[in-house]
Amino acid sequence: MSLKIFFTAALTLTLVVTAGCTDSIVTKQYPKVPADSAQASPTVEPVSAPLSDYGKYVPLKKKTDQISLGTHQTYNLSSFFTGQNVLIAPDYLYQQSIYYTYVKQTSDTAGKSYIYRYSQGSNYNQVLHTVKRTIGMMTGVSHYLFWVESNPIKSGQKWTIRSMDLKTGNVNTLDQGISRHDTAIPYLDASSKRISWMTQEATPVRTKTLLKSFDVAEDAIIIHQQYVLKEGKKREGQYPFDFRRSDAGLILHIKNGHQTPTLETFDGTFKRRMNGLIDFEHSKKYVAAGEEGSALFLNKKAQKTGYQFKPADNRLTVDAFRFLSADRVIFRESMTRLWYADLARGTVAPLKDMADTTSKPIYVNGKLAYGVSDDEQIEFHVIDLKNDW
DSSP states (O other): OOHHHHHHHTTEEEEEEEETTEEEEEEEEOOOOOOOGGGSOOSOOOOOOBGGGSSOEEEOEEOOSOOOOEEEEEEEOGGGGTTOOOOOOOOEEETTEEEEEEEEEOSSSOEEEEEEEEETTTTEEEEEEEESSEEEEEEEETTEEEEEEEEEETTEEEEEEEEEETTTOOEEEEEEEEEOTTOOOOOOEEOSSEEEEEEEEEOSSEEEEEEEEEETTTTEEEEEEEEEEEOSSSOEEEEEEEEEEETTEEEEEEEETTSOOEEEETTSSOEEEOSSOOEEEEOSSEEEEEEBTEEEEEESSTTSOEEEEOOSSTTOBEEEEEEEETTEEEEEETTTEEEEEETTTTEEEEEEOSOSEEOOOEEETTEEEEEEEOSSOEEEEEEEEOTTO
8 A cells, every 4th residue: 555545544533522521422534635745755955054054144133112013902811810820822813702721730630721712892701612631732723723632641641633613612533642752742733724733653663753734624634744763773764853834835843863953844945954943933935943042034045144133141042933924023032022023124123022921922814912921910912913914
C-alpha cells in the first residue's frame, strides 16, 4: 500500500458528541481528500547558514508614542471571578462574542476546565462546555471552536482534539492519542480555512510524526506529511519540533538527524539554521523569529535586509508574532508589553505600555484581542482595525 493510500485510508475516525457533560458515541466517515501537492520533498534546496550570519540586521526604529490601530474596546470580567486569582485571555472572536477558557484546580492532582462565551453587547458570561480535564490551545475557524483536552496517565499524556459548532452547540472529536517519551501534546494552529496539528507516536527508538489539518469547508482531515526519526548508534530521519500553518503556507522548526535544527518553509524557499528558538511565524514576505533577548524579521528574499528588535533587557523573551498583513506584525515583549512593527518603514511602536500581565494577542476577522490582568482586575481588549488594512 502506498503512503498516500495509507494516509487516506486512515481517515476514518470515531467522533464523540457531547451535550453538557454527557458523552455519547457516533461514527462518521470523513471524505477522502488528497494531501498537499507539496507532499513530496521540496525541489528547492537553499544553502543553510547560521541565522546570525543571514544578511544584515537593521535595528527597528523605536517610536515612543503608543500607536492606535483602530477602535479600541475594553471589557472588565472581574465581577465574574470575584475572590479568585484567575489568568484568562481571549482565544477566539466570532460575531459579537469572545470565547475563552478557564482551568480551575480542584486539588493537587485534579482540575476542571470551562469554555466560556462572553457577549460584548450584553456583558453576559455563559459556560458552553465543562470537563474534568485540562483544556488548552483553543482557537477557531469560521463558526467552529477547536481545543485540546488532556490529562496525565501512567504512560504519558492522554489527549483529545475537540471541535464545537457554534451554530448548533455540537461537540465532536477530531483526533486522539497519547504523547509518550517526552513528546508534547498537539499544538493547534489556525488559518482562515483550516486547523492544523502534529501527532507524534514515540517509542524509545523511533518517533513518527504526522502533520494533519482539518478543512472546515470540506469537513475532512488531511494528512500532509510523515516524518520518522530513528534512534541508535546513528540518529537517522527528521524530527519536527514545531510548526505554523498560516495562509502564507507552512513553516517548520525541524531537526534532521544530528544536524543543527532549521527553520524552513515547506516549499523550500526559506531555510536557516536556528537554535534557541522561542517562537516564530511568517507572512508572504517575512519570517519572524523570537529568541531570548532578540527578535529577527527576515525577508524571504535572501538579498533583502532583515530587521532586529532588542527588548529592554537581554534576558527578556519576544514571542506571539501576529502578522496583520505581509509587512505589519504585532508581537509581545516578555509578558507585559505589545509592540507594532511596520517592516515596510522599518519602525516599531508600543501598542501597550509595560505594566500588568498581558496575554498572547489573537488576530481574527480583522480584529486584534488580548487580555490584561493584575491582582484585582481582569480585562479583555478588542481592537477593530482600520479599514485600510
